[in-house]
Amino acid sequence: MTWFESFILGLVQGLTEFLPISSSAHLRLTAAFADWHDPGAAFTAITQIGTETAVLIYFRKDIARIISAWSKSLFDKEMRGDHDAKMGWLVIIGSIPIGVLGVTLKDQIEGPFRDLRLIATTLIVMGIVLGVADRLAARDEQGAKHRAVRERKTLSELGVRDGLIYGVCQAMALIPGVSRSGATISGGLLMGYTREAAARYSFLLAIPAVLASGAYELKDAGEGHVSWGPTIFATVVAFVVGYAVIAWFMRFITTKSFMPFVIYRILLGIALYILVGTGTLSPHAAETAG
Incomplete structure (x- = not known):
């Protein structure tokens, strides 16, 4: 991997990690369109440490408060009813599914799941799901203004069942x-949470999973499967760009619809189907490119 490639891939990672359009798909597609070697799941996981560091800094007050309350709840029974202490437990509980499946499906994640035809399918299907969830949220928001429906839930109402579904x-x-943020935000909206609540919990929930995945994949870098210099550079670029995207996205969702992302996902998926179907692009493009 060249330094230029690492810069572009880091930029793509930072731009797409928090938007509901799938950073892993865009890293894969960037390599395919540019005729570069597929950066792979290990590179993706490591550069996500950069974007997740941006989350740690942006939500530092929330995270510090949650960790403090959760730690105290281990020894103080009265603290176990505290909202922040509950959030700590819910983040742990919500991280179990991806931890189990991540280890179980490791070979599929690094192989068959990177087929461009599957990526095109998930882009479209999850785009439709996000669109439906967004429309339901918009309908409820309008109804709540006229007291026709109950107001949407906030994170204070989050329980174990919803945490596991997330x-x-x-x-x-x-x-x-699929998109981590897209899937969790869609799930949150379909369960009746506000846009801001769904997005905030999505970011908090991703912290343990992303950091654990990145740490797990660091062994590949140590074994020579990932170039240290370019990977670290891409991670730094992803951090800087990712922080700016978080700040913008949290403002965006308070007043705007997710429909631009829905349309983008569906159009990109259709375009990908056409390119693969016409033979312009191999479903395994870039996997063997030099």
Whole structure:
């Protein structure tokens, strides 16, 4: 991998990690369109440490408060009813599905799941799911203004059942094209949470999974499967760009619809089907490119 490739891939990672369009799919597609070697699941996992560091800094106050309350709840029974202490446990519970499936499906994640035909399918299907969830949220928001429906839920109403459902949604993002934020936000909206609540919990829930995945894949870098210099550079680029994207996205979702992302996903998926179907692009493009 050249330094230029690492810069572009880091830029793509930072731009797409928090938007509901799938960073892993875009890294895969960037390599395919540019005729570069597929950066692979290990590179993706490691560069996600950069974007997740941006989450740690952006939500540092929330995270510090949650860790403090959760730690105290281990020894103080009265603290176990505290909202932040519950959030700590819910993040742990919600991380179980992706932890189990990530280890179980490791070979599929690094192989068959990177087929461009599967990516095209997940882009379209999850785009439709996000669109439906977004429309339901918009309908409820309008109804709540006229007191026709109950207001949408906030994170203070999050329980074990919903936390696990969020976790299952996040685990779906092991397949490129699904999108971690897209799946968890869609799940949250379909369960009746506000856009802001769904997005905030999505970011918090991703922290253990992404950091654990990146640490797990670091062994590949040590064994020579990943170029250290370019990978670290891409991770730094992803961090800087990712932080800016988080700040923009959290403002965006408070007033805007997810429909631009829905349309983009569906059009990209259709275009990918056409390119593969006409033979312009191999479903395994870039996997053997030099």
